[in-house]
Amino acid sequence: xxxxxxxxxxxxxxxxxxxxxxxxxxxxxxxxxxLLASETSKVLDVERSTVFLYSSKTDELWSYVAEGxxxxxxFSASRGIAGSVFRNEKTLLLHDVSKDQRFNKxxxxxxxxxxxxxxxxxxxxSSGVCIGVFQVINKKEDNFTAKxxxxxxxxxxxxxxxxxxVRLLESRKRMFESLIKALTVSIxxxxxxxxxxxFDVTFxxxxxxxxxxxxxxxxxxxxxxxxxxxxxxxxxxDSILKKPGTLSDDETAILRKHVQHTKIILSSIEFEGxxxxxxxxxxxxxxxxxxxxxxxxxxxxxxxxxxxxxAVADVFEALTAKRHYREPYSMKKTLNLLISxxxxxxxxxxVLALRDYFIDIGKVKWEEVPxx
Amino acid sequence: xxxxxxxxxxxxxxxxxxxxxxxxxxxxxxxxxxLLASETSKVLDVERSTVFLYSSKTDELWSYVAEGxxxxxxFSASRGIAGSVFRNEKTLLLHDVSKDQRFNKxxxxxxxxxxxxxxxxxxxxSSGVCIGVFQVINKKEDNFTAKxxxxxxxxxxxxxxxxxxVRLLESRKRMFESLIKALTVSIxxxxxxxxxxxFDVTFxxxxxxxxxxxxxxxxxxxxxxxxxxxxxxxxxxDSILKKPGTLSDDETAILRKHVQHTKIILSSIEFEGxxxxxxxxxxxxxxxxxxxxxxxxxxxxxxxxxxxxxAVADVFEALTAKRHYREPYSMKKTLNLLISxxxxxxxxxxVLALRDYFIDIGKVKWEEVPxx
Numbered sequence: 001x002x003x004x005x006x007x008x009x010x011x012x013x014x015x016x017x018x019x020x021x022x023x024x025x026x027x028x029x030x031x032x033x034x035l036l037a038s039e040t041s042k043v044l045d046v047e048r049s050t051v052f053l054y055s056s057k058t059d060e061l062w063s064y065v066a067e068g069x070x071x072x073x074x075f076s077a078s079r080g081i082a083g084s085v086f087r088n089e090k091t092l093l094l095h096d097v098s099k100d101q102r103f104n105k106x107x108x109x110x111x112x113x114x115x116x117x118x119x120x121x122x123x124x125x126s127s128g129v130c131i132g133v134f135q136v137i138n139k140k141e142d143n144f145t146a147k148x149x150x151x152x153x154x155x156x157x158x159x160x161x162x163x164x165x166v167r168l169l170e171s172r173k174r175m176f177e178s179l180i181k182a183l184t185v186s187i188x189x190x191x192x193x194x195x196x197x198x199f200d201v202t203f204x205x206x207x208x209x210x211x212x213x214x215x216x217x218x219x220x221x222x223x224x225x226x227x228x229x230x231x232x233x234x235x236x237x238d239s240i241l242k243k244p245g246t247l248s249d250d251e252t253a254i255l256r257k258h259v260q261h262t263k264i265i266l267s268s269i270e271f272e273g274x275x276x277x278x279x280x281x282x283x284x285x286x287x288x289x290x291x292x293x294x295x296x297x298x299x300x301x302x303x304x305x306x307x308x309x310x311a312v313a314d315v316f317e318a319l320t321a322k323r324h325y326r327e328p329y330s331m332k333k334t335l336n337l338l339i340s341x342x343x344x345x346x347x348x349x350x351v352l353a354l355r356d357y358f359i360d361i362g363k364v365k366w367e368e369v370p371x372x
Numbered sequence: 373x374x375x376x377x378x379x380x381x382x383x384x385x386x387x388x389x390x391x392x393x394x395x396x397x398x399x400x401x402x403x404x405x406x407l408l409a410s411e412t413s414k415v416l417d418v419e420r421s422t423v424f425l426y427s428s429k430t431d432e433l434w435s436y437v438a439e440g441x442x443x444x445x446x447f448s449a450s451r452g453i454a455g456s457v458f459r460n461e462k463t464l465l466l467h468d469v470s471k472d473q474r475f476n477k478x479x480x481x482x483x484x485x486x487x488x489x490x491x492x493x494x495x496x497x498s499s500g501v502c503i504g505v506f507q508v509i510n511k512k513e514d515n516f517t518a519k520x521x522x523x524x525x526x527x528x529x530x531x532x533x534x535x536x537x538v539r540l541l542e543s544r545k546r547m548f549e550s551l552i553k554a555l556t557v558s559i560x561x562x563x564x565x566x567x568x569x570x571f572d573v574t575f576x577x578x579x580x581x582x583x584x585x586x587x588x589x590x591x592x593x594x595x596x597x598x599x600x601x602x603x604x605x606x607x608x609x610d611s612i613l614k615k616p617g618t619l620s621d622d623e624t625a626i627l628r629k630h631v632q633h634t635k636i637i638l639s640s641i642e643f644e645g646x647x648x649x650x651x652x653x654x655x656x657x658x659x660x661x662x663x664x665x666x667x668x669x670x671x672x673x674x675x676x677x678x679x680x681x682x683a684v685a686d687v688f689e690a691l692t693a694k695r696h697y698r699e700p701y702s703m704k705k706t707l708n709l710l711i712s713x714x715x716x717x718x719x720x721x722x723v724l725a726l727r728d729y730f731i732d733i734g735k736v737k738w739e740e741v742p743x744x
Binding site for chain 1: 384385386388389392393395519522523525526529530533537540541543544545546547548550551552553554555557558559561562603606607609610611633637638640641642643644645647
């Protein structure tokens with residue numbers, strides 16, 4: 001018996017090692033909690049584990065991960081054993097659930113599963129708030145021990161940490177992204193005729209990147225760079241930005257400086273690791289592959305992939321939109337214009353990707369946009 | 373012996389529960405790793421634990437937490453047992469370090485500590501990169517076992533997760549904050565004469581909040597709100613924003629609309645929990661406690677604490693700075709003007725806090741800024 005205890009714990013330690021390693025490796029919350037549940041079922045030798053989370057909107061507990069069930073389980077947070085543990089915030093060990101009045105028989109009726117015994121621990125976050133419960137059902141041999149309860153409490157704690165970290169990271173990301181969108185909207189608010197330009201360029205850049213099979217990190221970088229590519233226009237005076245007629249040479253020079261402003265402003269932002277190319281991508285959207293672009297006259301592969309893609313999307317969007325000084329071009333005319341600029345103004349692959357996209361969604365026909 | 377093993381493991385499980393609970397409760401990284409180290413020393417019954425982190429800049433390992441040492445320990449990442457574990461990324465158990473050639477004797481010489489035996493585990497992050505090592509020294513009775521190594525690997529894994537999460541959260545926060553600063557700079561770039569205004573208002577708002585003993589969450593909210601309070605000016609045309617003379621009634625109405633723009637733009641940002649009052653604080657800086665302000669004519673406590681504080685800082689900064697239409701006011705004159713506006717334009721406590729701050733730093737004398 002003592003020997004047995006010793007073994008069980010060694011198994012538990014090994015399992016905790018696998019769990020903590022998983023937490024440090026898996027970034028997707030659902031996969032991670034699923035893994036925690038299956039690891040727990042294995043170590044505690046039970047038929048199934050369920051992780052219920054609390055929804056404050058509906059005052060319900062719902063199964064974020066439910067082993068053996070394809071349907072979501074959802075019930076009032078004041079019902080059943082889970083509801084009781086959720087409210088009391090204390091681990092509960094029940095050797096025979098049929099003897100407990102709190103047991104909610106309707107779930108077994110619905111799922112067809114027969115619950116014999118049950119161990120349930122609260123999931124408590126860093127603010128001391130209970131955010132759900134971790135429940136293991138039907139110990140296969142013998143019954144639950146106090147040590148099993150200890151183990152489940154560790155796993156519940158790991159679950160709380162994991163959920164909270166992922167939520168915090170996601171909310172910080174949403175905050176950052178919404179801020180970028182807000183400033184994209186606000187820069188465009190200065191000129192109603194260009195409103196929506198950056199969002200359209202962002203959408204098209206995403207499509208080009210998708211058709212070019214660009215990896216997801218680079219696509220995320222392109223996404224932010226496209227949203228922000230014209231941000232430097234904030235430093236261009238209204239008199240030039242909104243001028244209905246042709247710009248003088250001096251005015252053109254000032255307008256062109258917006259890419260440098262974009263670079264300077266964006267370079268002061270401490271973009272996270274993989275996103276550090278945002279300022280580069282954003283400020284190269286007026287470069288040309290033949291080296292005749294601005295601001296740096298970069299040639300071919302001196303221009304970043306993001307710069308090449310945003311350049312194509314930017315010109316496409318500008319030509320097909322109404323401007324102060326002219327009516328919009330047709331899609332066919334615009335695409336042919338981009339095609340004629342291949343290897344001089346534009347990157348070949350980026351133009352072909354955009355053309356293929358519009359053919360695929362049926363906006364132009366193959367034969368209307370021929371390549372030499 | 374078996375009984376003993378059983379106990380040791382139960383102690384280990386309890387310790388892991390304390391550790392995971394701490395991880396879910398403590399937000400400060402250094403306190404957390406210190407706790408992990410002391411918990412580990414207790415459970416493994418060793419004289420001291422040290423957590424070394426790798427610095428890629430200097431290619432060194434340095435003691436982020438070193439029990440029993442007040443000085444930082446720092447050495448080349450290619451030296452010693454720690455360096456070896458760092459490079460090989462494998463846990464190493466040494467019953468007698470004196471027999472190991474890799475052992476770096478200079479550290480014991482420097483610290484005066486005598487190392488007998490040692491257990492060292494690599495700290496590996498989610499990308500599989502080794503970011504440091506966790507080292508425990510001098511088991512008090514017997515020597516290290518394979519189970520001790522297992523335990524240390526769990527703790528190292530927890531350490532990796534914790535460090536990575538905190539770093540990720542911090543880098544995301546820096547990214548967000550630097551973006552806000554970038555847009556604050558860019559909005560002010562439109563008018564060189566007001567450049568720096570928002571940063572000065574932010575600094576002064578912080579001082580007022582500090583002197584009013586405002587809690588840290590609210591101060592953080594005030595910080596962002598003050599940086600962004602004039603962001604709505606992005607929607608005000610140059611012709612009004614930069615007009616050197618007096619504004620007409622129509623122009624004034626347009627200029628005043630900047631607070632509504634601030635509110636609309638900021639409301640589209642998904643501020644994290646406690647920061648959700650940023651749009652409210654930012655858009656109330658032209659309200660007056662007597663209800664004669666704009667945009668909503670709020671009275672007294674209908675105005676948020678942030679709105680009241682930023683209002684005082686904003687007027688102080690505007691009056692003491694040079695403007696298109698007048699020379700700067702003296703500090704004494706400005707403070708007396710604010711004092712005369714107490715309970716009509718301004719909140720009493722906010723004005724007194726600013727006055728006390730300037731008295732404390734010796735910029736004005738008590739008797740120069742009297743209160744009735």
